[in-house]
Amino acid sequence: MIVANRKPFEEIIGMLKPYARILLLGCNECVTVCATGGAKEVAVLASEIRLFRAKEGVPAEIKEVTLERNCDPEYVETLKPFIDDCDVILSMACGCGIQFVGEHYRNRIVLPAVDTTFDGVTEQHGVWAERCQGCGNCVLDRTLGICPVTRCAKSIFNGPCGGSQGGVCEVNKDAPCAWQLIVDRYKEMGMLDRYLEIQPIKDWSTSRDGGPRKRIREDLKI
Amino acid sequence: MRLSYPPNVKIVKVPCTGRVDIIHVMKAFENGADGVYLVGCLEGDCHFLVGNVRARRRVEYVKRLLDECGVGGDRVAMYNMSSAEGQRFAEAAREVTEKIRGLGPNPAKSAKS
Amino acid sequence: MSTGSNLEKVLKNGNFAVTSECGPPRGADPEAVKKKGAFLSGYVDAVNVTDNQTSVVRMSSLSACLILRSMGFDPVMQMVCRDRNRIAIQSDILGAAALGVSNILxxxxxxxxxxxxxxxxxxxxxxxxxLIQCVRQMVDDGRFLSGEEIKGRPNLFVGCAENPFADPFEIRAxxxxxxxxxxAQFVQTQCVFNVEKFGKWMEMVRDLNVHEKVYILAGITPMKSVGMAKYMKNSVPGMDVPDDLIKRMQQTPKEKQAEEGIKICLETIEKVRGIKGVSGIHIMAIEWEQMVPEIVRSAGLYPRPQP
Structure with missing residues (x-):
């Protein structure tokens, strides 16, 4: 799932200053699962904004809408009836959703209420962690399921670097060293000799470095 | 034991403090409450195991939200007591009432009127 | 093909090599490099020049290498992958070689x-x-990473670093x-304080016969004080400072700690020299370059072979 953090309230309230009628938009997909921008979080943020604006004496009128998905046109189109009645759209969807809604309703500005962070998993209830950077050229077969691009702070392919101590990354003591995990996994599977293979230089052109990416399946096009 | 507690305390009954969500507390303030406090069972005595522990964490969370939006996190509190502690219940009601009175009315409400 | 590297010559002739390092200044004053260099003159076979070490902006490694070269040193240009992509890396390698740098780490x-x-x-x-592969490809095959031919191939003695004390220990060799x-043709290790563990690592290195393929220079750092020892132990990732060493510094009166630090350093040099497969030492006297001559002399490693 795509994981996001809600932006600091001060930043949100600053962006909203010129506006009275706000369409507060949530998404039922990833941001609901990571408890950042689903219907519940939309309700809480709406309440916070209303309380703040009431205190300031400049009340805000907030319409709360949570779409099934913000990244598919069929759902984004269902927003149509609410657009005319709002001055601005404040979105708690991920960066994709924020942009996609903006592309559909060009006469309204869409403001981000969240900072989109990473593609990750739920490690435990209330804890999400990064697993994939979408480099476009998967190496998980070679590293037995642990991604060095994402989970090593230096994205090194022939680790671990000298900063790995006690299984922990020197950059963040809450993050395991990816290469310790990979070596452990090699050992677990009786494949430690694989460690001696020098991993070749990576082709980054399939990653963001090659420019924005697109996937097309001609057979599905209408 | 006919104990009295301040009449301004309005009790909302829930099956367990674990049922109380962030939004419930927020809505109470939107609807004009000056303070909100949760009274749960003693920790370790929850009929649903950890409902009261979760409630405490939510209280901490909602305090942050209320600080952010200027209402003030001090207006929220959590108490734990057993159903046999009527005396403590009345004491808590007086304590909270006094504290909130000191803080004055909910700023979001006073600006509205 | 041998390079113009003095370090390579010293090692190939079977001498126990001594290298040290010079951290470039956080400014544009060349005198700062020269001042540090002056301490080392005549006492080392080559000088490493760090590349924005600990990610703090400093004068570029290549520039400081050239200043040291003008003083007669054989500089080892350190190059990190943090700040350059493969385009900049290869370009800097060409530039360094063109200007007479003969070693790269x-x-x-x-x-x-x-x-x-x-x-x-x-x-x-x-x-x-x-990066090691990249330099060797440029040097040996005269080709860029793209496969295209280099017109005027660089000639460099290629080194690397390794930390025998980081985890997981079993894969460090x-x-x-x-x-x-x-x-890689030579390696300079992380500072050795835990000689016993270093010895174990060397044993594993010998088991893999790696000491026959690369020259191994043990990292040596003199400690100025018990405060520095504790800092190294607790705040520098991948550093292994044994407790008895800290205790020894602690039991030394404050004014004698620097002296004790040098003593420990000399003992360490003596011990690593006795380990089979160790071809030299790399002295990292952090902001204490002036001590290098005394260390080299007291260790019986002076004079150095004539370049």
Whole structure:
């Protein structure tokens, strides 16, 4: 799932200053699962904004809408009836959703209420962690399921670097060293000799470095 | 034991403090409450195991939200007591009432009127 | 093909090599480099020049290398993968070779989090292992990473670093074997304080026969005080300072701690010299370069072979 953090309230309230009628938009997909921008979080943020604006004496009128998905046109189109009645759209969807809604309703500005962070998993209830950077050229077969691009702070392919101590990354003591995990996994599977293979230089052109990416399946096009 | 507690305390009954969500507390303030406090069972005595522990964490969370939006996190509190502690219940009601009175009315409400 | 490297010559002639390092200044004054260099003159076979070490902005390694070269030193240009992609890396290698630098040390580089610009974007297009391969390809095959031919190929003696004390310990010798396979010709290790563990690592290195493929220079750092020892132990990732060493510094009166630090350093040099497969030492006297001559003399490593 795509994981996001809600932006600091001060930043949100600053962006909203010129506006009275706000369409507060949530998404039922990833941001609901990571408890950042689903219907519940939309309700809480709406309440916070209303309380703040009431205190300031400049009340805000907030319409709360949570779409099934913000990244598919069929759902984004269902927003149509609410657009005319709002001055601005404040979105708690991920960066994709924020942009996609903006592309559909060009006469309204869409403001981000969240900072989109990473593609990750739920490690435990209330804890999400990064697993994939979408480099476009998967190496998980070679590293037995642990991604060095994402989970090593230096994205090194022939680790671990000298900063790995006690299984922990020197950059963040809450993050395991990816290469310790990979070596452990090699050992677990009786494949430690694989460690001696020098991993070749990576082709980054399939990653963001090659420019924005697109996937097309001609057979599905209408 | 006919104990009295301040009449301004309005009790909302829930099956367990674990049922109380962030939004419930927020809505109470939107609807004009000056303070909100949760009274749960003693920790370790929850009929649903950890409902009261979760409630405490939510209280901490909602305090942050209320600080952010200027209402003030001090207006929220959590108490734990057993159903046999009527005396403590009345004491808590007086304590909270006094504290909130000191803080004055909910700023979001006073600006509205 | 041998390079113009003095370090390479010393090692190939079977001499026990002595290298040290010079951290460039945080400014544009060449005198700062010369001042540090002056301490080392005549006492070392080559001088490493760090590349924005600990991710703090400093004068570029290549520039400081040239200043030291003008003083008669054989500089070892350290190069990290943190700040350059493969285009800049290859370009800097060509430039360094063109200006007479004969040694390069290939490193991944400290993460920028620890430096003075923690909000910077890092590069890590390639890693240290791949950097070794890259330099060797340029030197040996006269080809860029793209496969295209280099007109006027660079000639460099290629080194790497390894930390025998970082985790997981069991692959640390294997990792050096990988670097040897990638083409490293010498290695300078992380500071050795825990000689026993270093000895174990060397044993594993010998088991893999890596000491026959790369010259191994043990990292040596004199400690100024018990405060420094504790800092190294607790705050520098991948550093192994044994407790009895800290205790020894602690039991020494404050005014004698520097002296004791040098004593420990000399004992360490003596011990690592006795380990089979160790071809030299690399003295990292952090902000204490003036002590290098005394260390080299007292260790019986002076005079150095004539270049």
């Amino acid at each position: 290939c490193l991944s580089g400290d993460h920028q989090k620890f430096g003075d610009h923690p909000t910077a974007k890092n590069v890590f297009d390639i890693d240290s292992m791949q 294997m990792r050096l074997a990988k670097k040897a396979k990638a083409g």
